Amino acid sequence: MAIVGEAFLSASIEVLLDRIVSGDVLRLIQGKKLEAVLLNKLKPTLMSVKAVLDDGENKQITNPNVKSWTDELKNAVYDAEDLLDEISTEALSNKIESEYQTTPMKQVSSFFSSFNPFKDGMQSKLEEVLRRLDYLLNQTQILGLKENYKGEKAFQRTPATSLVDESDVYGRDDEKKEIMKLLDPQNLSENQIAVIPIVGMGGLGKTTLAQLIYNDPRVDKWFDRKAWVCVSEEFDAFKVTKTILEEMKCSFDGNQNLNQLQLKLKEQLSGKKYLIILDDVWNKNYFHWKELASPFTSGAKNSKIIVTTRDENVAAIMRNVPTYHLDVLSDDDCWKLFAKHAFDGSSPTRHPDLMAIGEAIVKRCGGLPLAAKALGGLLRCQPDIGEWNKILHSNFWDIPNDATNILPALTLSYHYLFSHLKRCFAYCSIFPKDYEFEKGRTYSIMDG
Numbered sequence: 001m002a003i004v005g006e007a008f009l010s011a012s013i014e015v016l017l018d019r020i021v022s023g024d025v026l027r028l029i030q031g032k033k034l035e036a037v038l039l040n041k042l043k044p045t046l047m048s049v050k051a052v053l054d055d056g057e058n059k060q061i062t063n064p065n066v067k068s069w070t071d072e073l074k075n076a077v078y079d080a081e082d083l084l085d086e087i088s089t090e091a092l093s094n095k096i097e098s099e100y101q102t103t104p105m106k107q108v109s110s111f112f113s114s115f116n117p118f119k120d121g122m123q124s125k126l127e128e129v130l131r132r133l134d135y136l137l138n139q140t141q142i143l144g145l146k147e148n149y150k151g152e153k154a155f156q157r158t159p160a161t162s163l164v165d166e167s168d169v170y171g172r173d174d175e176k177k178e179i180m181k182l183l184d185p186q187n188l189s190e191n192q193i194a195v196i197p198i199v200g201m202g203g204l205g206k207t208t209l210a211q212l213i214y215n216d217p218r219v220d221k222w223f224d225r226k227a228w229v230c231v232s233e234e235f236d237a238f239k240v241t242k243t244i245l246e247e248m249k250c251s252f253d254g255n256q257n258l259n260q261l262q263l264k265l266k267e268q269l270s271g272k273k274y275l276i277i278l279d280d281v282w283n284k285n286y287f288h289w290k291e292l293a294s295p296f297t298s299g300a301k302n303s304k305i306i307v308t309t310r311d312e313n314v315a316a317i318m319r320n321v322p323t324y325h326l327d328v329l330s331d332d333d334c335w336k337l338f339a340k341h342a343f344d345g346s347s348p349t350r351h352p353d354l355m356a357i358g359e360a361i362v363k364r365c366g367g368l369p370l371a372a373k374a375l376g377g378l379l380r381c382q383p384d385i386g387e388w389n390k391i392l393h394s395n396f397w398d399i400p401n402d403a404t405n406i407l408p409a410l411t412l413s414y415h416y417l418f419s420h421l422k423r424c425f426a427y428c429s430i431f432p433k434d435y436e437f438e439k440g441r442t443y444s445i446m447d448g
Contacts, residue, residue, distance in 0.1 A: 042080070042126070045133045049073065051147040052140050059145070066143050069136065076132040083125050159230035160279055164211035168340070170369070171333030172205065175326065176212050182321070183213070183275065183304050185222050189321070193296055197307045197315035200326035203370030206308040209326065210277050213306065223303075225274035235283030237292040241265055244276060266295040273300040281309045286317045328367025335362045337369055341376030357388040364392070 053073075060067040181187055182196055198206045213219065214228055227247035229240050241261045245252060250268050252261070276296075283289060296305065307318050315323045329337070338358060339348045348355045358379075365371040379388055431437070 041130060042133075045130060045137070046077075046080075048137055048147075049077075049133060052137075052145040055145045055147075056140075056143075059143075063143075066145070069139055069143055069145075072132075073136050076129060076136065079125075079132075080129045083129060086125075159232060160207045160211070161230070162211055162214045162228035162277070164208060164215060166212065166215075168337075168373075169205075169208055169212060170336045171329045172209055172212060175209055175324075176216075179209070179213050179306070179324065180216065180218065183219070183222060185273075185302060189302055191320050192301055193299060193303045193305060194321050195305045195307060195319050196321055197309060197319045197323045198326055199309055199312060199315050199323050201368075202310055203368045204326050204328065205369045206310075206326055207279050208369070210279055210306055210308050214275070214277055219275055222273070223275045224272040224300075225269065226276070227274070228277045228279070230279045231281045231283070232279075233282050235281070235285070235288055235292075237288065240278070240292055241295070262295045266298045269295060269299040269303075271298075271300055272303075274303045276305045278305060278307045281307050281314050281318070282311065284311065284313050284317060289318055329369055329372070330367070331362060334365055334367055334369065334372045335359060338362050338365070338372040338376040341373055342379045344381050351383070353385055354383070354388055357385065357392055361388070361392050 056066055056070050056073070060070045179196070179198070182194065198209060200206050214226065219226060225248050227244040229243045229247070231240060238258045238261065241258065245261065245265055245268065248268055250264060252264055256264070296303070305318075307315065309315055312323070328334075335358070338361070342348075342358060343351065343354075348358065361375055361379075362372060365375065375391060379391060382388070428437075
């Protein structure tokens with residue numbers, strides 16, 4: 001479970017930076033038992049490592065050399081944590097020596113001090129940790145790791161297009177009917193433009209539902225214009241506006257700015273009824289949304305915008321009609337999707353042993369079509385019962401991310417967690433499935 005290891009890494013560096021300036025460390029420096037120069041060097045070294053860590057965590061998914069680098073960094077950081085634990089122990093020992101001045105206590109303290117394994121070895125351990133971190137920093141240029149990386153994530157999912165294989169979709173007929181009713185011209189809206197959010201967790205099929213709607217023949221009869229835009233993580237009004245114009249076959253040169261593009265889009269939409277799909281939206285900035293939406297008001301009444309997102313806050317910012325919450329698939333529909341990919345078109349009844357295991361695997365999918373499709377593809381043309389049992393009895397997250405499309409589709413959720421929440425994520429992962437957490441006890445352990 002590499003993702004869990006990486007969750008600890010970034011959070012561990014944050015904790016180390018805090019501990020370096022803690023009272024324990026400062027007391028040892030003041031007592032001249034630890035070289036201040038070395039510890040002063042440790043903090044900027046860790047900060048330099050942290051600056052390239054985001055890029056390293058992204059690229060290690062697809063680059064085995066970067067994966068090795070992050071593994072080495074993890075070991076070095078954990079050794080640094082162990083060293084600071086030793087420092088805390090030494091500081092506590094010194095505090096006891098200074099606070100208790102009775103003769104018996106002095107004798108006991110002197111006894112333990114003479115056998116203290118930390119005092120003589122801490123300096124060399126700190127030097128070794130710094131040497132390893134310096135070496136790893138020198139490797140960042142060779143590996144092409146960038147500081148404070150904000151660019152495209154290495155495992156960001158491929159932008160979804162409007163195309164869909166309807167034979168690969170199960171259990172969404174009712175949901176499609178409900179959304180199509182909202183688009184029907186006979187369903188008059190109070191708003192000039194209705195913004196309809198489809199909300200659900202990653203892998204639930206929000207994009208697939210939007211594709212089914214977009215490709216329905218009735219849409220071309222009901223709307224004069226339509227456009228599909230995969231917005232994804234980076235909400236760029238210029239790029240989205242440009243894509244909408246391209247979808248509407250509007251010609252323009254590449255030298256126009258946002259204002260010129262929006263004027264062009266306003267002209268294209270003026271008096272026309274349109275449908276725009278904004279897929280995979282993450283933006284929670286209300287003003288960014290209003291900037292993008294300014295040309296939309298020129299369209300004819302009953303124009304529609306469908307937004308797919310995982311985030312209720314995104315939906316709240318954009319919507320002017322109630323949010324449509326997408327539910328999981330039934331076990332029966334999930335099984336049909338799994339079986340189509342796992343049995344290579346043949347009837348599952350021809351493989352009764354595999355069918356029984358497959359049905360149990362599908363229950364673990366929790367109604368997520370992406371999970372069913374990915375696991376079915378993983379077991380495709382795999383007649384070995386042992387292999388199917390391995391999947392059944394393994395943790396869902398243990399499936400290699402290069403063998404399925406689950407992790408690339410869901411990792412954005414993980415990367416939007418703050419550092420301390422990544423550590424909480426990793427902590428929770430050590431408990432067995434269906435473990436019942438005691439909220440108070442979990443809080444106290446995390447705080448400690």
